[in-house]
Amino acid sequence: MKIVSxxxxxxxxxxxxxxxxxxxxxxxxxxxxxxxGQHYDTGMSKFFFDDLRLPKPDINLEVGSGSHDEQxxxxxxxxxxxxxxxxxxLVIVVGDVNSTVAGAxxxxxxxxxxxxxxAGLRSFDNTMPExxxxxxxxxxxxxxxxxxxxxxxxxxxxxxxxDRIFFVGNVMIDTLLKHKERASESKVLEKLDVxxxxxxxxxxxxxxNVDKKEDFENILYILDKIQEKIKxxxxxxxxxxxxxxxxxxxxxxxxxxxLIMTEPLGYFDFLHIxxxxxxxxxxxxxxxxxxTILYVPCITLRKNTERPVTVDQGTNLLVxxxxxxxxxxxxxxxxxxxxxxxxxxxxxDGKAAERIVKIILKRFKK
Numbered sequence: 001m002k003i004v005s006x007x008x009x010x011x012x013x014x015x016x017x018x019x020x021x022x023x024x025x026x027x028x029x030x031x032x033x034x035x036x037g038q039h040y041d042t043g044m045s046k047f048f049f050d051d052l053r054l055p056k057p058d059i060n061l062e063v064g065s066g067s068h069d070e071q072x073x074x075x076x077x078x079x080x081x082x083x084x085x086x087x088x089x090l091v092i093v094v095g096d097v098n099s100t101v102a103g104a105x106x107x108x109x110x111x112x113x114x115x116x117x118x119a120g121l122r123s124f125d126n127t128m129p130e131x132x133x134x135x136x137x138x139x140x141x142x143x144x145x146x147x148x149x150x151x152x153x154x155x156x157x158x159x160x161x162x163d164r165i166f167f168v169g170n171v172m173i174d175t176l177l178k179h180k181e182r183a184s185e186s187k188v189l190e191k192l193d194v195x196x197x198x199x200x201x202x203x204x205x206x207x208x209n210v211d212k213k214e215d216f217e218n219i220l221y222i223l224d225k226i227q228e229k230i231k232x233x234x235x236x237x238x239x240x241x242x243x244x245x246x247x248x249x250x251x252x253x254x255x256x257x258x259l260i261m262t263e264p265l266g267y268f269d270f271l272h273i274x275x276x277x278x279x280x281x282x283x284x285x286x287x288x289x290x291x292t293i294l295y296v297p298c299i300t301l302r303k304n305t306e307r308p309v310t311v312d313q314g315t316n317l318l319v320x321x322x323x324x325x326x327x328x329x330x331x332x333x334x335x336x337x338x339x340x341x342x343x344x345x346x347x348x349d350g351k352a353a354e355r356i357v358k359i360i361l362k363r364f365k366k
Contacts, residue, residue, distance in 0.1 A: 001364050002030045004088040006079065007057075008038030008099025010048050011172070011286045014267065015094040015117060017052040018174035018353035026357065034082060036075045036099040037062040047266035052175065068098060068129050075102035076109075083110050089364060090115055093137060094171070096130040096285075104137045115360065117171055119144035120151025121285070121306040127208070130285075131306070143363070145356050147289075148309040148345055168355040169347030172286055173293055177350040179268065186272035192260055194231050199260075200330070201270075201277040203284050205237035209301060209321070213247045218323050219301065220252055222281075225327045227258035229334050232281075233273055234261045279333045281326075288316045293348065297333050297340045299326060315340040 003023065007016050016033070023031045035057035049056070059082055063074040075098065083091065083106060091107035093100045094117040104114045116137050123131050138144055138155060146152050147170040155165050189196065202223070210216050223232060236244075244250065253259060265273070274280060274290060279297040282288065288307050291298035292314025299317050310316035317338075319329050332338045347355075 001028065001090065001361075002032070002086065002088040003090045003092060003360075004032045004034055004083065004086060005092040005094075006034050006036065006099055006103030007094065008036035008063075008075070009095070009097045010264075011284075012094050012097065012099065013048040013052060013054060014175050014286065015171045016092075017054055018171045018178070019092065019094075019117070019356065020054060021178075022353040022357045026361065028361075029357075032058040032086060032088070034058065034079065034103075035060045036079070036102070037064055038071060038075070038097060038099045047264075051267035052179070071098045072102045075099055076106045079103060079106040080110060083107060083112060088112060090143075090360065092117060094118055096121070096134045096137070098129075098133065101133040101137045104140055108140045113142040114140060115143035115145065115356075116141035117145045117356065118147055120146045120153075120155045120165070121148075122150070122154045123302075123304045123306040125304050129207070134306070143360065145352075145359075147348075147352075148307065150308050166356075166359050167347065168359070169349060169352030170289060170345075171352045171356070172289055173348045174350050174353050176271065176290055176293055179271065180275070183268040183271040183275070186269050188265065188269040188272055189276060192233060192262070194233060194260070196276040197278050199231040199233055199277055200226060200279055200281055201273050202232050202234040202281045203237070203287060204234070204282070204301070205239050206283040206302065207239075209283050210240045210243045215321075216243055216247060216249065218321060220249065221323045222301075222326045222330075223259060224252075224256055226281075226330050227256045229331065230278060231258045231260060232256075233277070234259055235263075235265050235270060235273070236261055237264065279330070281330070288314070289348075291315050292341075293344065295340070295342055297338060299329055299333075301326065309345045313341055313343040313345050 061078040090113050092115045093103040107114045119138050144165050145168045275294045280291050281299050283301045288310040292310045297315050303320050319326050
């Protein structure tokens with residue numbers, strides 16, 4: 001059988017890496033990797049391909065930046081040409097970005113079956129573009145591979161049949177467990193002059209946090225208070241960097257002497273930073289999951305999460321974006337006043353990709 005996998009962003013690369021490794025083991029599968037080019041610069045794309053030893057994409061659509069609708073339309077149009085030529089039996093999409101929903105829609109329009117890896121996650125916040133992408137992708141997916149029990153319940157509540165839902169675990173955790181030891185050899189802490197367990201790791205990129213000046217100022221207040229107590233390592237997303245420049249926040253940030261800003265980091269370096277931090281501040285979904293496996297406290301700078309298992313069983317603290325509450329909770333972690341869960345969610349055991357490929361092969365052999 002022929003399978004085409006579609007990726008476009010850093011989180012996609014981490015999720016697809018485990019599947020690529022597993023698909024290689026099956027000679028009866030011809031696999032093509034298509035990179036949409038949604039993340040296209042070195043920091044957001046090439047470093048991750050190199051670190052994860054992903055093969056060079058068979059096809060790069062090179063769509064680049066653009067609004068949600070523009071980007072999605074470009075990907076769908078270009079991908080339909082590729083799929084029309086290659087005629088795969090199955091298209092695999094991962095996560096919740098524009099490349100995910102565009103990949104699924106392009107396949108469906110050509111009558112090709114779709115597998116959605118990381119299906120069923122819901123924040124119930126329709127102001128998030130990712131939430132719309134998740135819902136639309138799951139509506140048309142033939143194989144909906146879920147990472148946690150909430151995903152199964154959400155899909156059933158939306159009227160999706162049990163025969164399309166498969167609880168398999170988390171491919172992003174497959175990748176983390178595989179590379180954790182290698183990442184421990186990183187020298188990034190020495191380069192940044194920070195001590196293990198004596199700094200906070202920060203990521204920030206959601207439109208709700210960085211696209212409006214008032215919202216971003218709220219985050220800067222939080223960071224200013226925290227950096228008075230502990231160093232913060234801030235891996236800056238291109239979207240966030242643009243907002244810093246647009247809002248003239250450079251001086252405010254320069255005045256924070258313990259805020260260490262870096263360009264987007266490679267997978268190993270950032271994994272090492274997360275694993276050795278005192279705690280993590282983030283608005284990323286995937287980092288909530290990774291923090292849980294690393295047993296590192298994680299404060300999520302959002303009002304909601306589509307990954308409730310990280311709160312129920314993991315290390316995730318859903319505090320909202322109330323600045324005083326976030327600062328208070330951060331100080332409690334710094335002062336060792338918080339104990340986090342040390343449970344591992346069900347099936348987060350490094351074998352999710354193996355389960356996915358087994359299910360696909362079994363279904364297509366029928």
